[in-house]
Amino acid sequence: xxxxxxxSSLNAWYGNNHTLQDINLNIPANHATALIGPSGCGKSTxxxxxxxxxxxxxxxRVTGTVRIGDLDIxxxxxxxxxxxxxxxxxxxxxxxPTMSIYDNVASGLKLNGYSNRRVLDEIVERSLNDSAxxxxxxxxxxKKSGASLSGGQQQRLCIARALAVDPEVLLMDEPASALDPVxxxxxxxxxxxxxxxxxxxxxxxxxxxxARVAEKTGFxxxxxxxxxxxxxxxxxxxxxxxxxxxxxxxxx
Amino acid sequence: MKxxxxxxxxxxxxxxxxxxxxxxxxxxxxxxxxxxxxxxxxLFRGVSALNxxxxxxxxxxPGEPGGGMANAILGxxxxxxxxxxxxxxxxIGAGIYLAEFGRGTKLANGVRFTADVLNGVPSxxxxxxxxxxxxxxxxxxxxFVGHFSAFSGGVALGFMMIPTVCxxxxxxxxxxxxxxxxxxxxxxxxxxxxxxxxxxKTASPGIITGCMLAFARVAGETAPLIFTAFGNQFWSTSLDxxxxxxxxxxxxxxxxxxxxxxxxxxxxxLVLIVLxxxxxxxxxxxxxxxxxxxxx
Numbered sequence: 001x002x003x004x005x006x007x008s009s010l011n012a013w014y015g016n017n018h019t020l021q022d023i024n025l026n027i028p029a030n031h032a033t034a035l036i037g038p039s040g041c042g043k044s045t046x047x048x049x050x051x052x053x054x055x056x057x058x059x060x061r062v063t064g065t066v067r068i069g070d071l072d073i074x075x076x077x078x079x080x081x082x083x084x085x086x087x088x089x090x091x092x093x094x095x096x097p098t099m100s101i102y103d104n105v106a107s108g109l110k111l112n113g114y115s116n117r118r119v120l121d122e123i124v125e126r127s128l129n130d131s132a133x134x135x136x137x138x139x140x141x142x143k144k145s146g147a148s149l150s151g152g153q154q155q156r157l158c159i160a161r162a163l164a165v166d167p168e169v170l171l172m173d174e175p176a177s178a179l180d181p182v183x184x185x186x187x188x189x190x191x192x193x194x195x196x197x198x199x200x201x202x203x204x205x206x207x208x209x210x211a212r213v214a215e216k217t218g219f220x221x222x223x224x225x226x227x228x229x230x231x232x233x234x235x236x237x238x239x240x241x242x243x244x245x246x247x248x249x250x251x252x
Numbered sequence: 253m254k255x256x257x258x259x260x261x262x263x264x265x266x267x268x269x270x271x272x273x274x275x276x277x278x279x280x281x282x283x284x285x286x287x288x289x290x291x292x293x294x295l296f297r298g299v300s301a302l303n304x305x306x307x308x309x310x311x312x313x314p315g316e317p318g319g320g321m322a323n324a325i326l327g328x329x330x331x332x333x334x335x336x337x338x339x340x341x342x343x344i345g346a347g348i349y350l351a352e353f354g355r356g357t358k359l360a361n362g363v364r365f366t367a368d369v370l371n372g373v374p375s376x377x378x379x380x381x382x383x384x385x386x387x388x389x390x391x392x393x394x395x396f397v398g399h400f401s402a403f404s405g406g407v408a409l410g411f412m413m414i415p416t417v418c419x420x421x422x423x424x425x426x427x428x429x430x431x432x433x434x435x436x437x438x439x440x441x442x443x444x445x446x447x448x449x450x451x452x453k454t455a456s457p458g459i460i461t462g463c464m465l466a467f468a469r470v471a472g473e474t475a476p477l478i479f480t481a482f483g484n485q486f487w488s489t490s491l492d493x494x495x496x497x498x499x500x501x502x503x504x505x506x507x508x509x510x511x512x513x514x515x516x517x518x519x520x521x522l523v524l525i526v527l528x529x530x531x532x533x534x535x536x537x538x539x540x541x542x543x544x545x546x547x548x
Contacts (some may be wrong), residue, residue, distance in 0.1 A: 048522075053437065056434070080440050080441070082440075084440030087438070088438035090434060094431035094432055096432060097454055098453050108439035111446070112445075135486065158435070164439065
């Protein structure tokens with residue numbers, strides 16, 4: 001089951017660049033929450049703070065608290081533990097090029113020392129089913145490399161890989177921006193189904209996409225969160241002028 | 253008027269295209285030609301020296317016909333194995349440090365600079381250095397120290413492999429896309445595990461090529477062995493004693509006044525090249541098995 005995320009006074013820097021300024025936000029469990037905003041507004045940095053990927057960059061710095069479920073991720077846990085509970089799907093599909101489809105999905109478990117063959121088989125099948133890829137790849141699981149799939153399939157493979165470690169939260173950083181419309185709609189359908197089991201945070205440039213998949217939407221601008229509300233309200237009756245300007249296409 | 257101009261221009265373009273293509277083909281031929289020439293000449297001079305004795309007999313004293321280079325072939329194999337044991341792990345380890353852990357640090361810059369300088373050190377100097385380190389000191393309680401030995405020869409060749417292996421490992425690791433590392437970290441894989449199982453594995457074809465280049469380069473080295481492995485006219489597989497090596501044997505035979513020995517030198521040179529090609533192909537074959545379809 002998914003868990004909620006509470007973010008309070010979160011600040012992040014890249015070097016001297018203050019990329020996130022005082023973010024406060026409650027992300028509900030088992031819903032999809034979309035983050036929109038112009039390029040460079042800090043929404044990617046924000047999701048990378050939720051699984052402590054931000055700090056893999058040596059010049060990056062974070063202050064504030066993020067609670068995922070009952071865990072204060074900056075105080076109570078190591079980055080490695082958090083990333084097992086908070087899966088991530090990146091903008092460009094990034095399957096491991098040397099691994100078969102099967103090994104890609106199983107990689108999170110295998111690399112953490114898990115090796116029970118029967119359990120792995122089961123998890124790989126379940127994860128590929130959950131990411132709607134099973135029927136397309138079930139005959140080539142071990143024969144084909146993950147890199148041999150099409151872009152859309154690769155992205156669903158990456159989703160399966162993230163699901164295989166059984167996270168509570170799934171972060172998606174523009175998961176469909178490198179894909180064609182058909183693959184995009186498959187990913188969106190998937191997000192719809194995955195909500196039942198996971199809390200989903202999705203960064204997107206595509207406002208229709210946010211409107212289609214998310215119950216809640218946050219609008220970021222220049223490192224601040226301008227508005228956070230139900231998706232319906234954001235797109236029909238935003239309270240902030242800047243949100244309205246952005247969603248009506250006056251800038252950004 | 254306009255039409256004439258454009259057809260002239262298109263003919264110019266075609267002409268440029270053909271010229272540049274021809275130059276590229278010419279350059280390719282010039283690259284292949286020396287290798288082909290060397291190999292052809294070696295075949296021409298060396299094949300006549302090759303027979304069963306060449307691969308099974310040790311050298312005969314001057315004046316006696318026959319004899320072979322079996323001990324030198326075996327000696328070269330032992331020396332190269334030793335060199336790889338020394339050079340490959342240290343080189344790959346240093347390369348991983350440079351690319352993954354030490355990026356931007358002073359130590360890494362120092363190591364990189366040292367490796368580049370080491371790469372430029374003449375092989376005879378490497379031989380003398382290892383002579384001073386291992387052969388010359390009279391420390392009787394240490395094994396392998398204090399006399400010419402296969403061990404010291406292997407170490408000298410191994411040191412020569414380090415910079416090539418180290419720098420290619422670094423270059424190849426830096427070519428692994430950042431997205432692949434992020435994918436591993438995003439799964440909650442510890443950094444060391446991600447480096448070994450994902451990054452190094454992804455870069456492994458390039459790293460193996462680097463090791464093969466280093467291997468092929470030292471396989472033909474003579475100078476570092478003069479002061480270390482020394483050469484041996486008899487069977488010896490002991491690491492503690494002087495050992496024969498193909499390049500050394502070729503060197504001695506080629507300079508000798510005896511026709512028979514000079515013929516054997518040609519045969520030795522041919523065998524050396526063929527063995528290097530075989531070893532490199534074998535490693536490539538073994539490591540390319542299990543590569544999946546569609547791997548880029």
